[in-house]
Amino acid sequence: MSITVFGSVNLDLTVSVEQMPEPGVTSHATGFLKGLGGKGANQAVAATRLAKGPVRFVAAIGADAFGESLRASLSGLGVDTDNLVTMPDKDSGMALIHVDATSQNTITVVGGANMAWSPEGPDASCFEGCKVALFQLETPQQATIAAMRKAKAAGAKVILDPAPIAATGMDALLAEADIITPNETEAAGLAGSKPTNFDEALDVARSLCGRGPEIVIVKLGAKGLAYATKSGKSGKVEPFKVRAIDTVAAGDSFNGGLAAALAEGMELEAALRFASAAGALATTKKGASEAVPSRAEVDALISGQ
Ligand code: ADP
Numbered sequence: 001m002s003i004t005v006f007g008s009v010n011l012d013l014t015v016s017v018e019q020m021p022e023p024g025v026t027s028h029a030t031g032f033l034k035g036l037g038g039k040g041a042n043q044a045v046a047a048t049r050l051a052k053g054p055v056r057f058v059a060a061i062g063a064d065a066f067g068e069s070l071r072a073s074l075s076g077l078g079v080d081t082d083n084l085v086t087m088p089d090k091d092s093g094m095a096l097i098h099v100d101a102t103s104q105n106t107i108t109v110v111g112g113a114n115m116a117w118s119p120e121g122p123d124a125s126c127f128e129g130c131k132v133a134l135f136q137l138e139t140p141q142q143a144t145i146a147a148m149r150k151a152k153a154a155g156a157k158v159i160l161d162p163a164p165i166a167a168t169g170m171d172a173l174l175a176e177a178d179i180i181t182p183n184e185t186e187a188a189g190l191a192g193s194k195p196t197n198f199d200e201a202l203d204v205a206r207s208l209c210g211r212g213p214e215i216v217i218v219k220l221g222a223k224g225l226a227y228a229t230k231s232g233k234s235g236k237v238e239p240f241k242v243r244a245i246d247t248v249a250a251g252d253s254f255n256g257g258l259a260a261a262l263a264e265g266m267e268l269e270a271a272l273r274f275a276s277a278a279g280a281l282a283t284t285k286k287g288a289s290e291a292v293p294s295r296a297e298v299d300a301l302i303s304g305q
Helices: 039-050 065-076 141-153 170-174 184-191 198-209 250-263 268-282 295-302
Strands: 002-006 010-016 031-037 055-062 084-087 093-099 105-110 130-135 157-160 215-219 225-229 234-237
Touching: 002 039, 002 141, 002 250, 010 065, 031 039, 031 065, 039 055, 039 065, 039 250, 039 268, 039 295, 055 065, 055 093, 065 084, 130 141, 130 250, 141 157, 141 170, 157 250, 170 184, 184 198, 184 215, 198 215, 198 225, 198 234, 215 250, 215 268, 225 268, 234 268, 250 268, 268 295
Parallel strands: 002 055, 002 130, 010 093, 055 084, 130 157
Antiparallel strands: 010 031, 093 105, 215 225, 225 234
16 A cells, blocks of 8 residues: 655745846845745655555755755654655755745756765665655656666556656656656647647547556646546546635645555546545645645545535
8 A cells, every 4th residue: 555755855945025136136035935845745745645555755855954854844744754865965955936926936946965866766675565656857867767667666556747847868757657647738848739628638648658658647737637548548537626726736736646546446537536636625725735635625525525
């Protein structure tokens, strides 16, 4: 039943400003927030909250005070931190975010320790007894491929969230994945054209099945999702109706939910509904890991309460 998430963990430093600073200008912030971020960490929080079995989070922090603060934040959210590796001489990953009065943002990511994995990736023991393993692309490609192979060798189903999409090397990653979960933008990066409706998303999903994965799920935000399998099945999952206020953690909650559902042995359609409910609920709250719903909230939305 266990799940392993391999990925990034960042300290998100969010500065609110009236106007984006122009080059050469010093301005005062109107607000400041420190938070836990990184797609790996968000998905580990989601899987931990939504799964019935144990979840391991395999990630790298720097040998600095931020690293210890990230470890404490993860443990405070119930995430198992036994597999956090400290990279000597590296800074912890960080995201420097400016948000202006019109809610436009600019984000600069400092990869730091997240990008310091050697090409061998994490130890194979991280995947022992693992039923589902979840990956994203905020870690070096070679280390991620090595980790995906170790997960598969341990008998795990390998899910890749191909985000952020890379300009090169995507085929080698797709070849190792059993399931991929691109959103519209990532689907465009992989397939060459952006799907704007279900039918186009189905075409993209079918074509990407030819590049390795058994199952391709194209997430369409408020329009739901389309999926296709190598064995010829395909379909749509309509979105749950919710009052969305902030879409930040939707994809990460979806992926954590999908891993949780598949680890329990749910059939694909049921797992997609479970993951969609998690994604929908995440849009009803502000923030990243703070917005990930609980298992009880997801179960209640599915059963129509
Ligand atoms: P990403 O964050 O990777 O771009 P999406 O925004 O496509 O991911 O969201 C993932 C899933 O969450 C969607 O496929 C959908 O099921 C659900 N979801 C996202 N936004 C909404 C919304 N506004 N209403 C209902 N469900 C949503």
